[in-house]
Amino acid sequence: MEKTYVNLAMMDWADQWPSSLALSNSNPEPFSLDELSEITGEDWHHLPLEHMDYQSAAGDLTLRSAMVDHLYPNHSADDLIACAGAQEALYVAFNALLKPGDHVVTFTPAFEPLLMMPKMLGARITTLPLTPENNWQIDFEVLTAALQDDAQLLVINFPHNPTGSHIDESTLNRIMELCQEHGVKLISDEVFRGLESSPSQRLPAAASLSQQAISIGVLSKAFALPACRVGWILCQDQALRKKMITIKNHLSICISGLDANCMKRLLPHSESLLKRSVDIIETNRSHLKQWLSTQGRMQSTAGTASATCFVQMPEAQTFCRKLADEKGLLLVPGHGFATDLSGFRLALGYRAFSDHMKSWSTFLT
Numbered sequence: 001m002e003k004t005y006v007n008l009a010m011m012d013w014a015d016q017w018p019s020s021l022a023l024s025n026s027n028p029e030p031f032s033l034d035e036l037s038e039i040t041g042e043d044w045h046h047l048p049l050e051h052m053d054y055q056s057a058a059g060d061l062t063l064r065s066a067m068v069d070h071l072y073p074n075h076s077a078d079d080l081i082a083c084a085g086a087q088e089a090l091y092v093a094f095n096a097l098l099k100p101g102d103h104v105v106t107f108t109p110a111f112e113p114l115l116m117m118p119k120m121l122g123a124r125i126t127t128l129p130l131t132p133e134n135n136w137q138i139d140f141e142v143l144t145a146a147l148q149d150d151a152q153l154l155v156i157n158f159p160h161n162p163t164g165s166h167i168d169e170s171t172l173n174r175i176m177e178l179c180q181e182h183g184v185k186l187i188s189d190e191v192f193r194g195l196e197s198s199p200s201q202r203l204p205a206a207a208s209l210s211q212q213a214i215s216i217g218v219l220s221k222a223f224a225l226p227a228c229r230v231g232w233i234l235c236q237d238q239a240l241r242k243k244m245i246t247i248k249n250h251l252s253i254c255i256s257g258l259d260a261n262c263m264k265r266l267l268p269h270s271e272s273l274l275k276r277s278v279d280i281i282e283t284n285r286s287h288l289k290q291w292l293s294t295q296g297r298m299q300s301t302a303g304t305a306s307a308t309c310f311v312q313m314p315e316a317q318t319f320c321r322k323l324a325d326e327k328g329l330l331l332v333p334g335h336g337f338a339t340d341l342s343g344f345r346l347a348l349g350y351r352a353f354s355d356h357m358k359s360w361s362t363f364l365t
């Protein structure tokens, strides 16, 4: 079989302006060492190191036990695999689940690797559009028809990148029931879980609902800690988990022990870490809403979770290119998220949001 390599349009776009200021980041503002010291009560400028050895391939038991205690209380540590970021977690999961010719169903706009990784593995991809007219929600008639077409895998990502939309628990249950009915596995990318406007919107991990589902998490997004390259896979199916550990042994082998050390110290403070970013995002979301109401060229269907939204405007790509060329400000337009919708992803998780918005919004006039 011929190998397929696919470029990521988002990377190709960003590479054109390597020293620009990124205004489309999907992670909230990374924590400073001072902030972490304040939240945890430990001095993060002089953190004691534990040991400098390899970790086990799935992640050391002490780390996985702390993860289930603080993030997934209904699970055993044996349901987790710690990975080098969510990116590796996704790569491992897709490799374990897919073979060439398999049919994968997912949605657009999308975090591109969710489509591109299956494509590189030779899968056939069906993308179903989420639309602003439908408040970025799933059309179940269309989804059912796609799954009936001999689908092996459904991929979802809620809270959603780039729109910030979310689903409710009954929708998640309906998705799970459909997957069970049609014998379809589910990868649920939950890297923004915890960044909901209100805690009542937080969903159970899909992997807690069924053996057929895998949940993906990471420190870089909801926890705003991209320097710690720890992502994870939650999966109850032990045979599948074993296969994924074997694949991981061919990649990073194990996560960094230094990152594991940091993560163990942070896990007891998970809710404080999440709340700090939700507060920033909600303030910025209301600034944006207010500003959008004053002008007619741009609009955004309000999200309720995650750290980004999708702002629609005519000729967005031209606007983004001009902004990067002339002002050194980088916004990623729709094609970076596998959609033809004209718009761009806007980061909501940074404290300087209002100042940045002044710069790009005055450029409009």
Ligand SMILES: Cc1ncc(COP(=O)(O)O)c(C=O)c1O
Pocket: 026, 084, 085, 086, 087, 088, 111, 157, 161, 189, 191, 218, 220, 221, 231
């Ligand atoms: C939806 C989604 N999943 C996975 C990832 C990968 O996370 P990481 O880069 O921390 O591995 C990202 C990164 O932007 C993302 O937006």
